[in-house]
Amino acid sequence: MDASYIDLADPTHLEFAYLRWMRIVLRVAGARRVLHVGGGACALARALAAEDPDGHQLVCEIDASVLALAREHLGLRPQPGLQVCHAEGRASIASQADKSWDAVVIDAFIDATLPRWLITVEALGDAARVSPLTLINVADDHTGNELRAVAAGLAEVCPQVWSVGAPSGNIVLAGDAANVDTDRVATQAAADTAPAWLTPPGAIARLIADTSPLRDRGARVV
DSSP states (O other): OOOOOOOTTOTTOOOSHHHHHHHHHHHHHTOOEEEEEOOTTOHHHHHHHHHOTTSEEEEEESOHHHHHHHHHHSOOOOBTTEEEEEOOHHHHHHTSOTTOOSEEEEOOOBTTBOOGGGSSHHHHHHHHHHOSEEEEEEOOOSSSHHHHHHHHHHHHHSSEEEEEEOTTSOEEEEEESSOOOHHHHHHHHHTSSSOOEEEOHHHHHHHTTTOOOOOGGGSOOO
């Protein structure tokens, strides 16, 4: 399973389509201060920092060996606008002040599954406390159960939830209190080299009408 792709000659190049879709959303939202939960080789954060060195990208990666690999083989170096730390994501979000970030990006997996403790209502509520926009990478599990569960959690804490994605691939879920211009997102995502479509809030609401979100009492929290 491909987990990271870094172009050592061009840090703004994002090979994975879902990362380009996330960047589209962040650009449209004007998000310059972004807290990233799950770093891998920090492709998205490095691209954003290269484009906007006066912004602030903070990456929290729980696996020290992943960061070591990125530093040794994938060119991860100190650069303006980028801060990388070995830290657990939920605790990192909890430690942030209210409204201290423009966006929170959750791109973390155990095998191909989002860690349950990052996507409970309580965890997503904390993300909504520190930022008006939460983006979550959800891998396609062919059932839609994961997507519905995460969307239901976001709907508990955000005024609107929408998504950007394509068939049989990753879906980017957005919990949005920032009133992002979804028409602009849709136009730019459709023009990507891997075209994506935007599912608006009303369609997401219908999708999750009978879905119960995850809560801390039913998830392993670290």
